[in-house]
Amino acid sequence: MKKIYLLLLLISIVACKEDLKIIDKPIEFGELREQLTLEYLESHYGIVQDAPIITPKMVVIHWTAIPTLEKSFGAFVNTKIGSHRTKINTASQLNVSSQFLVDLDGTIYRLMPENFMARHVIGLNHCAIGIENVGGTESTPLTEKQLEANIWLVTYLKKKYDIDYVIGHYEYTNFENHDLWLEKDNGYRTLKTDPRKDFLMKIKSATKELGFKEVPVKE
Numbered sequence: 001m002k003k004i005y006l007l008l009l010l011i012s013i014v015a016c017k018e019d020l021k022i023i024d025k026p027i028e029f030g031e032l033r034e035q036l037t038l039e040y041l042e043s044h045y046g047i048v049q050d051a052p053i054i055t056p057k058m059v060v061i062h063w064t065a066i067p068t069l070e071k072s073f074g075a076f077v078n079t080k081i082g083s084h085r086t087k088i089n090t091a092s093q094l095n096v097s098s099q100f101l102v103d104l105d106g107t108i109y110r111l112m113p114e115n116f117m118a119r120h121v122i123g124l125n126h127c128a129i130g131i132e133n134v135g136g137t138e139s140t141p142l143t144e145k146q147l148e149a150n151i152w153l154v155t156y157l158k159k160k161y162d163i164d165y166v167i168g169h170y171e172y173t174n175f176e177n178h179d180l181w182l183e184k185d186n187g188y189r190t191l192k193t194d195p196r197k198d199f200l201m202k203i204k205s206a207t208k209e210l211g212f213k214e215v216p217v218k219e
Contacts, residue, residue: 025109033079036094045182057127058165063136063194098130106145123183168200
């Protein structure tokens with residue numbers, strides 16, 4: 001039944017791929033955000049450079065745990081992080097962000113240039129493109145339309161960049177001993193469960209032929 005479901009899902013994606021597109025909905029990315037991004041790259045990863053450019057090697061799937069597009073967008077749009085984000089605002093004043101945001105109806109929004117660094121995953125922002133999905137709560141679960149959009153978007157990104165991994169946010173600490181892991185602050189970690197294993201496994205199964213590498217096993 002699982003194989004039949006995935007086959008039907010892929011057929012659905014192929015059938016509607018002409019309808020799927022990326023809509024630009026930019027967050028603030030002026031001089032201050034660029035400065036804070038460059039400071040983040042240096043302080044957390046030891047990377048010193050003149051522009052906030054990354055070389056994407058992975059795609060990280062998230063949920064916002066916020067029920068609407070506009071409120072989710074509102075969490076990312078400002079340059080500086082809010083004072084209420086007490087678990088992470090001491091690590092940097094740079095606001096959290098993501099290159100993409102997918103609405104409940106599957107509409108894909110690009111929030112910033114794909115190869116600009118976004119703050120969405122500890123230790124790996126320097127090489128990771130983030131896909132945030134609106135919702136993820138018990139009352140607003142992720143949808144089939146979002147699943148289709150994520151599969152389409154992961155495929156698009158793999159064809160455009162030399163992407164090695166597609167992971168869920170909850171898998172990020174598996175990379176702590178990997179060459180891609182650069183976090184200098186050993187005390188800077190948060191516990192994540194997004195986007196839940198069942199949602200992620202459907203994405204991985206549907207994109208298996210793209211040849212992504214297996215996520216390292218956490219020691």
